Amino acid sequence: MSTMLEVRGLAHRYGAGPDAHVAVEDLAFTVAKDELACIVGPSGCGKSTLLRCIAGLIKPSAGEVSLHGDRVVGVPDDLAVVFQDYSRSLFPWLSVRGNVEFPLRTRVGSRAERRARAQEALGWVGLSDAANKYPWQLSGGMQQRVSIARALATRPALLLMDEPFASVDAQTRADLEDLLLRVRRDHGSTVLLVTHDIDESVYLGDRVLVLSKSPASIVADLKVDLPADRDQISTRGSSTFVELRTEIARLLHDRQPAPAEPAPAAASASSSDELAAERFLAAEREEAHQKTAT
Template identity: 65%
Template sequence: MLEIVKLGHVYGTGPTAHQAIADINLEVAQGELVSLVGPSGCGKSTLLRCVAGLIQPTEGEVRLDGTPISGVPDNLAVVFQDYSRSLYPWLSVRDNVALPLSRKGAGRAEAREASERALGEVGLAGAGEKYPWQLSGGMQQRVSIARALAYTPSLLLLDEPFGALDAQTREDLEDLVLRLRTEHTMTILLITHDIDESVYVGDRVVVLGRNPGHIVADLPVVLEGPREQISTRATPEFVALRAQVAQLVREQINS
C-alpha cells in the first residue's frame, strides 16, 4: 500500500524558489491501479520523482507498506516515457532486462531465464539478442515494461509511458498493462496527460491542478465487465466519466 502524506516540494531557495507541488494526500491500496492526469505544469514528474525516491521532498512524506521512502526503495520499478534514453543502447535487449536483477541476488543463468520469461510476457520472445535501437518504439517500450516486470516490484510507476507512441501502439500497450496487472500483484501508478487513457486503464482517476501541483478530484472508475478498446469506450459510464475528467482538466488549464 502506498501512502502520500502532505507531500510538497520546492525547487531552489530564496527569490528563485519554485513550489512544484503542495499538500498532496493520496492512498493507493495494494493491487490498485490509479491514473494521475493533469495539464502540463501540474507537477506530475516531480510527484513521480518523489515517490520513486529520486528526490527527497521538502515537505511531507511518502510511505510504501508503512515505511517512509528515503532513497530508491528496492521493490519499486519505473517505466519512463523516453524509452530510447531509458534503455541502454550498448546492451542487448536481454541484458537490458537482466541488468537490474543482480541486485535481487540472481545468478547469471537465473537472470537470463527471468528476462526471457518477462520478454515472453510482453510478446517479445526471441528478441533478446537484438539491440533496443533495432526495435520499433512500441517494442522498445515493451522491453522497458519487461525490465520492470522481471524486477518483480510491488509498486510500478508508469511515467507517461505511451506518450511518444502512435495511437494503435498505445492501445495495444494499454491492453498489455491491463493484462499484466491481472497476472501479477502490483500496485500501479500511471501518470498520463491522455484523459481517455486515464479512464480506460485506471481503477481511480486522480486529477491534478497546477501552480503549484495539487489534487483537484479523486474519481472512482466504475465500468461493467472486462475492458475492451471499442465497446468499453462506447459505454455511457465511460463517456460520462471521460467528460467529467476532461471538464476538470480544462478548468485547470483556464484557471
C-alpha cells in the first residue's frame, strides 16, 4: 500500500513567547492510500488545528505535511474538506446543485460535464431529487450529505472530515456513518476523519489515532480489526469493537500519555483515575446502548 499522507514533526502554536498556546506538538503519522483513518481526541485538544494544518489552511509552526509525496504548501489541488458546521459551510445563495458544482468550476471546463459530475455525486449520497432546492429547505443530515457530495465531486486524493457528524441527531448520524462507509467502499477514497466520539472512530476507521489532551500528540495508533462490511447493530455489539473502544476510552482518559503498548496502561493508572475511568466507561456504555436501541 502506498502512502497518501505523511505528517512529520508537525507542531503549531498560536501567539508567541511565553503566552503562546501550543495546540499541536510534534505529531507524526501516515495515512495509506484508500485507508480511512480516524483521529480521536478530547474536545479542545487541537484536532481542528491539526486538520487545518494538513489542509494547508494554516501554516504549521514546525514540521511538514506531504500529500502523495508532494510537500503541502498552501491548500493542495486534490484535497477536499467537510466541515462540522454544514449550515455555515454550504453557500445559502447557491442551490444544492450550485453548491456541488462550486468547486468544479475551475476543475471541469465544460458546463455539461460539471452538471453530470454534480448529479453523479448527489446520486452517491441519495440526493438526486434535491438538486434544485436551496440548502435551508433541507434537513441538517441532508445538508451534510450535500457537503459530502460537494467534496466527493472533486474526486479528491484525500478527503478531510472535521467532526462531520457532530451536529446531527443520533439516528441521522448513524445513517451518515453508513453512507460514508458505503461511498468509500464503492468509490475507494482516502479519508482522514477527526472526531471526539470514540464509538464513531472505531466504527468508521481502518485505523484509529488517539490524541492526548492539548497540546495534541499521538498516544496510540490502533488498527481496527473489524470486517470491511460493518453494521450499526452487530458491529457495535462485537467483542472486538467493545474491546477497542474500552481501550481507547482508557487511553483518552489517562492523564499521562500511555506507553506504546496499550495493555499495561490501565494497570499503571492510579486508583483515583481508575475510579473515574470506570464512571466514564459506564457512561459510554449507556450512550452506546441508547444508540443501538433507537
